[in-house]
Amino acid sequence: MGHSVSDELEPKDSDIASQQSSRRHADSLPSIHKVRLPPRQKLFREFTSTVKETFFADDPLRSFKDQPKSRKLVLGVQALFPILEWGRHYDISKFKGDVIAGLTIASLCIPQDIGYAKLANLDPQYGLYSSFVPPLIYAFMGSSRDIAIGPVAVVSLLLGTLLQNEIDYVKDAAEYRRLAFTATFFAGVTQAALGFLRLGFLIDFLSHAAIVGFMGGAAITIALQQLKGFLGIKTFTKKTDIVSVMRSVWGSAHHGWNWQTILIGASFLVFLLVAKYIGKKKKSLFWISAIAPLISVILSTFFVYITHAEKHGVQIVKNIRKGVNPSSLNQIHFTGEFAAKGFRIGAVAGMVALTEAVAIGRTFASMKDYQLDGNKEMVALGVMNVAGSMSSCYVATGSFSRSAVNYMAGCQTAVSNIVMSAVVFLTLELITPAFKYTPNAILSSIIISAVISLVDYSAAILIWKIDKFDFVACMGAFFGVIFASVEIGLLIAVSISFAKILLQVTRPRTAVLGKLPGTTIYRNIEQYPDAKRVSGILIVRVDSAIYFSNSNYVRERILRWLSDEDEKLKASNQPRIQFLIVEMSPVTDIDTSGIHALEELYRSLQKREVQLVLANPGQAVINKLHESKFADIIGQDKIFLTVGEAVQTCSPKMAVAEV
Secondary structure (H helix, E strand, O other), X not given: OOOOHHHHHOOOHHHHHHHHHHHHHXXXXXOOOEOOOOOOOOHHHHHHHHHHHHHOOOOOOHHHOOOOHHHHHHHHHHHHOOHHHHHHHOOHHHHXXXXXXXXXXXXXXXXXXXHHHHHOOOOHHHHHHOOOHHHHHXXXXXXXXXXXXXXXXXXXXHHHHHHHOOOOOOOOHHHHHHHHHHHHHHHHHHHHHHHHOOOHHHHXXXXXXXXXXXXXXXXXXXXXXXXXXXXXXXXOOOOOOHHHHHHHHHHOOOOOXXXXXXXXXXXXXXXXXXHHHHHHHOHHHHXXXXXXXXXXXXXXXXXXXXXXXXXXXXXXXXXXXXXXXXXXXXXXXXXXXXXXXXXXXXXXXXXHHHHHHHHHHHHHHHXXXXXXXXXXXXXXXXXXXXXXXXXXOOOOEEEHHHHHHHHHOOOOOOHHHHHHHHHHHHHHHHHHHHHOOOEHHHHHHHHHHHHHHHOOHHHHHHHHXXXXXXXXXXXXXXXXXXXXXXXXXXXXXXXXXXXXXXXXXXXXXXXXXXXXXXXXXXXXXXXXXXXXXXXXXXXXXXXXXXXXXXXXXXXXXXXXXXXXHHHHHXXXXXXXXXXXXXXXXXXXXXXXXXHHHHHHHHHHHHHOOOEEEEEOOOHHHHHHHHHOOHHHXXXXXXXXXXXXXXXXXXXXXXXXXXX
């Protein structure tokens, strides 16, 4: 008891030694680099930078910079018509490949087009028309070397379903065709507008999983619709759901089926499937599956002609109008009630057609290692459909089956589409009467064999393994198409895709970080069990931008992490949390609500006597922290370049001890 206060304040030898040791430890630490806030970015520059990245990420004007006016004009024309650019290097060897590919896909498209027109509830010649004009225009304006243009099964069914909800194609065929041309016109306008306005990113909102489910459901629906022609049923439901179709099929089993029709359809379906299997098994024999549909049409037509099977209940195509596309400009509704209906139907069909074409184009572009300009594709597809609507065509797009054949046949450029178009032209002018005795059963068999590949089981299994929520979207679209309708399935696909986006935006992931032994690296303690927490410090990473939609959740989640950690430390009699470090490198942006959430978090931490520290905020974030004065509120010395530097400053002894 015999010492004074001054004695207590006088440092002891052991204290001096301890302080010297601490200095040596501090000197051994790497120097801490403080983050200096960047200068304020001008509003106009920030706005233009954001707009450019959103709408002009590919910088389409890059090639125009520092060019004379005459050169800019040439480049502008070439941008609109890519054929003028690659056509300069076109040679005879490329032409040979394109001719072979064009003839091969023509043999596949002619029978398919006749069948797909029936899916759209149109006469057979309209399918052929749609493989004549649109491919020609696309060849001049498209940027893909491999896409084969024409009607496709899914879009044909979608268009036919939506149109028949408005007009009865049996009772009023002429008005039905007018609405089909109107819808095609507005489908083209929608596609071209998306391209011109650089809005191609909108189609990316339809996820791959939703597309897989939608296509699979549509394929089964299309196949079920073909039972009418396959079984020779005369009276068939106009609904597309599986319950209505099967009720119609079994309801006509006793008196509506025709055994001769079934024999023809089943025989050639087996032939087509075997041919497809051979082509898939051995790539060099792809041409067998490509010409199998045309061979089936020729043989079945000849068989019906010599046996007069049409007199025994076998339904035939009958007359296909001879001649090329007649003008339909005067049949398009530009005003009035039907114009509005045409716009609604065309916008939906155009978006689906666009999604399919861009997906196909990107697939083959990656296989051949060249770039596909999505916005140019949209403009090309839009212009060709607008022109097609004025020449008796309905919505055309890229066909996966024909594009695959085009690729395997050795196509070099879009000239293969010109060759295919020329063959269709000759078919319309010379041999359409020869299709008079073609049985409907063979067209049904061709369509069934074509759409089977759209049911991608392996993709669905992979989706299940990777992401269960994606699988829900896939199955939602699939069952929506099968049990309701094509448009309901599409709506479900889009809705679930948006729901997933909203869920990810409103409930971003957060993680508690720990220090990997022997390093200065901090990682998620759940992913890396060896990562150790730093005493007195809680490190939380936010894996998303912080917006109004998730700011409150992020704040509350961080506070829950803090409360949980404090309870664990209290239970084990360890020092409480004194510093909360928020790792912000994944936070790409923050808005006003996000700033307010950080301010509320700061105030809550003050009440708990916990200091808030930020690590590695990005440029956009740090600019806004500067503008909002939040950096001054927490102190600019509380913002660090890395988590490691923040930890060294907050707890240097612990950082040294753990290294």
